[in-house]
Amino acid sequence: xxxxxxxxxxxxxxxxxxxxxxxxxxxxxxxxxxxxxxxxxxxxxxxxxxxxxxxxxxxxxxxxxxxxxxxxxxxxxxxxxxxxxxxxxxxxxxxxxxxxxxxxxxxxxxxxxxxxxxxxxxxxxxxxxxxxxxxxxxxxxxxxxxxxxxxxxxxxxxxxxxxxxxxxxxxxxxxxxxxxxxxxxxxxxxxxxxxxxxxxxxxxxxxxxxxxxxxxxxxxxxxxxxxxxxxxxxxxxxxxxxxxxxxxxxxxxxxxxxxxxxxxxxxxxxxxxxxxxxxxxxxxxxxxxxxxxxxxxxxxxxxxxxxxxxxxxxxxxxxxxxxxxxxxxxxxxxxxxxxxxxxxxxxxxxxxxxxxxxxxxxxxxxxxxxxxxxxxxxxxxxxxxxxxxxxxxxxxxxxxxxxx
Amino acid sequence: xxxxxxxxxxxxxxxxxxxxxxxxxxxxxxxxxxxxxxxxxxxxxxxxxxxxxxxxxxxxxxxxxxxxxxxxxxxxxxxxxxxxxxxxxxxxxxxxxxxxxxxxxxxxxxxxxxxxxxxxxxxxxxxxxxxxxxxxxxxxxxxxxxxxxxxxxxxxxxxxxxxxxxxxxxxxxxxxxxxxxxxxxxxxxxxxxxxxxxxxxxxxxxxxxxxxxxxxxxxxxxxxxxxxxxxxxxxxxxxxxxxxxxxxxxxxxxxxxxxxxxxxxxxxxxxxxxxxxxxxxxxxxxxxxxxxxxxxxxxxxxxxxxxxxxxxxxxxxxxxxxxxxxxxxxxxxxxxxxxxxxxxxxxxxxxxxxxxxxxxxxxxxxxxxxxxxxxxxxxxxx
Ligand SMILES: Cc1cc2nc3c(=O)[nH]c(=O)nc-3n(C[C@H](O)[C@H](O)[C@H](O)COP(=O)(O)OP(=O)(O)OC[C@H]3O[C@@H](n4cnc5c(N)ncnc54)[C@H](O)[C@@H]3O)c2cc1C
Numbered sequence: 001x002x003x004x005x006x007x008x009x010x011x012x013x014x015x016x017x018x019x020x021x022x023x024x025x026x027x028x029x030x031x032x033x034x035x036x037x038x039x040x041x042x043x044x045x046x047x048x049x050x051x052x053x054x055x056x057x058x059x060x061x062x063x064x065x066x067x068x069x070x071x072x073x074x075x076x077x078x079x080x081x082x083x084x085x086x087x088x089x090x091x092x093x094x095x096x097x098x099x100x101x102x103x104x105x106x107x108x109x110x111x112x113x114x115x116x117x118x119x120x121x122x123x124x125x126x127x128x129x130x131x132x133x134x135x136x137x138x139x140x141x142x143x144x145x146x147x148x149x150x151x152x153x154x155x156x157x158x159x160x161x162x163x164x165x166x167x168x169x170x171x172x173x174x175x176x177x178x179x180x181x182x183x184x185x186x187x188x189x190x191x192x193x194x195x196x197x198x199x200x201x202x203x204x205x206x207x208x209x210x211x212x213x214x215x216x217x218x219x220x221x222x223x224x225x226x227x228x229x230x231x232x233x234x235x236x237x238x239x240x241x242x243x244x245x246x247x248x249x250x251x252x253x254x255x256x257x258x259x260x261x262x263x264x265x266x267x268x269x270x271x272x273x274x275x276x277x278x279x280x281x282x283x284x285x286x287x288x289x290x291x292x293x294x295x296x297x298x299x300x301x302x303x304x305x306x307x308x309x310x311x312x313x314x315x316x317x318x319x320x321x322x323x324x325x326x327x328x329x330x331x332x333x334x335x336x337x338x339x340x341x342x343x344x345x346x347x348x349x350x351x352x353x354x355x356x357x358x359x360x361x362x363x364x365x366x367x368x369x370x371x372x373x374x375x376x377x378x379x380x381x382x383x384x385x386x387x388x389x390x391x392x393x394x395x396x397x398x399x400x401x402x403x404x
Numbered sequence: 405x406x407x408x409x410x411x412x413x414x415x416x417x418x419x420x421x422x423x424x425x426x427x428x429x430x431x432x433x434x435x436x437x438x439x440x441x442x443x444x445x446x447x448x449x450x451x452x453x454x455x456x457x458x459x460x461x462x463x464x465x466x467x468x469x470x471x472x473x474x475x476x477x478x479x480x481x482x483x484x485x486x487x488x489x490x491x492x493x494x495x496x497x498x499x500x501x502x503x504x505x506x507x508x509x510x511x512x513x514x515x516x517x518x519x520x521x522x523x524x525x526x527x528x529x530x531x532x533x534x535x536x537x538x539x540x541x542x543x544x545x546x547x548x549x550x551x552x553x554x555x556x557x558x559x560x561x562x563x564x565x566x567x568x569x570x571x572x573x574x575x576x577x578x579x580x581x582x583x584x585x586x587x588x589x590x591x592x593x594x595x596x597x598x599x600x601x602x603x604x605x606x607x608x609x610x611x612x613x614x615x616x617x618x619x620x621x622x623x624x625x626x627x628x629x630x631x632x633x634x635x636x637x638x639x640x641x642x643x644x645x646x647x648x649x650x651x652x653x654x655x656x657x658x659x660x661x662x663x664x665x666x667x668x669x670x671x672x673x674x675x676x677x678x679x680x681x682x683x684x685x686x687x688x689x690x691x692x693x694x695x696x697x698x699x700x701x702x703x704x705x706x707x708x709x710x711x712x713x714x715x716x717x718x719x720x721x722x723x724x725x726x727x728x729x730x731x732x733x734x735x736x737x738x739x740x741x742x743x744x745x746x747x748x749x750x751x752x753x754x755x756x757x758x759x760x761x762x763x764x765x766x767x768x769x770x771x772x773x774x775x776x777x778x779x780x781x782x783x784x785x786x
Binding site: 001002003004005006009072075261262265266268269270275276278280281282284285286288289290292293294296297299300302303304306314317320321366369370372373374376377378379380381382383 | 405406407408409410471531532658662665666673674676677678679681682683685686687689690693694695696697698700701703704708715716718719722723768770771772773774775776778779780781782783785786
């Protein structure tokens with residue numbers, strides 16, 4: 001058991017650290033309020049700078065602009081970015097989840113066209129999966145794509161909770177292409193230009209008051225014949241790849257989001273009365289146990305990945321631990337500091353407001369527990385009403401159920 | 405970075421599992437509640453070399469680390485095997501530290517297991533109360549650590565009492581942590597020396613976990629070389645071993661719960677298809693894996709990051725204690741009525757959980773210790 005860098009990793013770390021020391025002056029504030037457009041431009045420039053130095057998409061293959069290095073190198077970069085107190089990349093969704101999906105399922109032309117600008121932050125991406133009537137039950141989406149005789153597509157429908165859509169250039173969108181097939185069978189993944197005619201983006205404000213996600217409407221949007229990613233009607237398999245990367249990003253990335261025991265310890269320790277209060281200590285010790293477990297479970301996961309193992313659904317457990325641990329921490333800090341913690345200028349107000357939503361983002365706790373229970377523990381699935389039914393007949397069936 | 409067991413460690417774990425599988429330990433645990441004698445697993449521990457696990461090679465030991473000790477403890481915990489390593493291993497870790505103290509002959513016998521030692525623990529002071537204390541027989545007021553007065557030729561007399569000492573009954577040597585004017589000190593005493601009393605305690609609720617109340621009345625023993633650092637470390641090593649035992653027991657509870665959830669049907673469905681059951685079992689899994697990660701952390705810190713060992717072992721103890729309590733209760737409730745009966749094994753795991761959680765300050769104290777370690781660390785960094 002060894003958490004030290006190999007000589008090669010140590011050299012890489014030194015290189016990253018030196019680069020960050022030199023370039024940190026160009027980094028925008030980690031989380032600024034104020035003008036969004038300015039902030040996005042600053043973060044975009046910062047991602048470009050990181051990408052040019054080779055610190056974005058570290059694990060991506062070299063042919064797609066990445067460094068072709070192992071996941072441990074990516075961890076070194078993340079750790080050094082956190083240590084330097086500078087923000088990470090603007091488009092974590094693209095680089096962490098959607099790019100890898102394109103690499104796994106996209107055509108050569110798609111990889112050629114989209115990956116490099118994504119890496120450099122020139123074109124930010126968003127994930128157009130969830131809909132008003134389909135989140136957990138993602139395969140129930142209704143956004144419809146119809147193929148024209150010339151091979152092009154017509155897209156109509158609505159997506160929701162789309163993070164970063166307000167400044168994204170492209171979206172990876174899951175649409176229904178064969179409603180007469182079973183729910184999971186008639187889906188196709190598409191690349192959608194966000195500036196296409198018929199796309200309308202409306203911001204949705206979150207608990208924090210900030211509009212970080214959106215609803216996106218598609219009104220007969222025309223897509224080129226080569227817009228499909230992966231096989232037509234094979235979109236579910238493509239979506240599963242994205243979801244796998246999503247769980248990995250949220251679970252393993254939570255240290256980078258600042259959900260660390262030592263950070264919360266510093267806030268509590270600054271109040272000497274709180275630091276000796278038995279109730280505060282009991283609560284802090286319990287949540288610190290969770291966050292430390294998260295950190296060292298992450299190292300186990302990385303060890304497995306660096307040996308070429310593919311993380312299974314149990315990676316989703318890290319998300320549950322991270323979110324609940326951080327919620328407990330925010331709650332305790334607000335109890336210690338009082339209403340001041342909720343002031344918009346406080347370090348904690350955004351964290352406290354953001355976490356209830358993060359519980360749902362990337363799969364709710366209930367859905368993750370279903371998946372782990374069935375796929376890791378081998379427990380039998382729940383009975384379901386949508387098995388073996390053509391999607392087009394499902395709604396009628398659901399209505400019948402509600403009526404009876 | 406490599407945060408996994410080595411091949412040797414995997415082999416050690418397999419060997420331990422294999423050794424315990426030859427004895428019907430769970431049945432024995434139940435029969436012991438009715439007064440039957442427990443199988444003597446000390447010879448097994450001797451043959452496997454576990455008795456000398458933490459002693460240096462020059463003393464006849466294997467010079468392995470805390471993680472190896474934890475792997476053995478986890479396998480013992482899985483099958484509720486009563487093997488007095490929780491007393492012996494921290495005691496030998498103290499005896500191993502520094503030159504002087506016990507003679508080579510005695511150390512060799514501790515390594516081979518010819519002599520069995522028990523650690524008579526004292527809790528190191530913390531940021532709230534610097535005093536070293538021991539378990540009281542009852543209640544929240546902790547007792548002062550035994551008083552040690554040094555005499556000639558490396559001898560000392562010890563006075564004081566320590567309640568609920570694991571594996572003290574039947575030990576040949578007691579390694580007690582006490583206080584002298586300058587600070588904490590360890591003294592090795594013969595269990596049958598004048599002034600030493602070991603009174604069997606507990607062992608009724610969980611027969612596989614022998615405990616004893618130890619009293620020293622001007623008892624004479626040999627001062628050991630271990631300093632404050634080693635005496636602190638021994639306390640947290642014992643915590644890590646209790647956590648490791650818990651992990652093994654949690655794994656067993658989960659396996660049994662999952663198997664039953666697949667085969668028991670109600671309302672035409674396997675009960676494991678109900679979310680109330682499924683989600684509770686994923687929670688057992690989550691706690692199990694968190695405990696494992698924290699034990700790896702503790703094992704790694706013991707060797708490579710001694711400053712963090714107290715926090716790591718405390719976190720492991722906190723996670724493991726809560727995990728076993730949760731897993732044992734789930735084992736019972738998943739099994740419905742039979743889970744609550746004497747015929748089933750679930751009550752044995754439940755009993756183990758309830759006693760283990762209260763030893764050496766209890767899991768609540770481990771939570772508080774973790775908080776104290778992190779908060780003082782943060783204050784120092786600020
Ligand atoms: C901050 C944030 C950012 C997001 N960003 C994006 C994004 O960029 N792109 C995107 O596509 N989506 C995004 N989402 C959407 C997110 O993926 C969904 O909110 C999530 O999958 C849940 O879907 P839903 O909102 O439709 O809730 P539902 O699926 O309607 O769930 C409602 C409740 O029912 C429970 N439930 C549902 N089914 C079951 C079941 N089988 N068993 C037990 N309980 C069940 C759920 O756990 C939940 O508590 C984001 C969400 C948030 C909050």
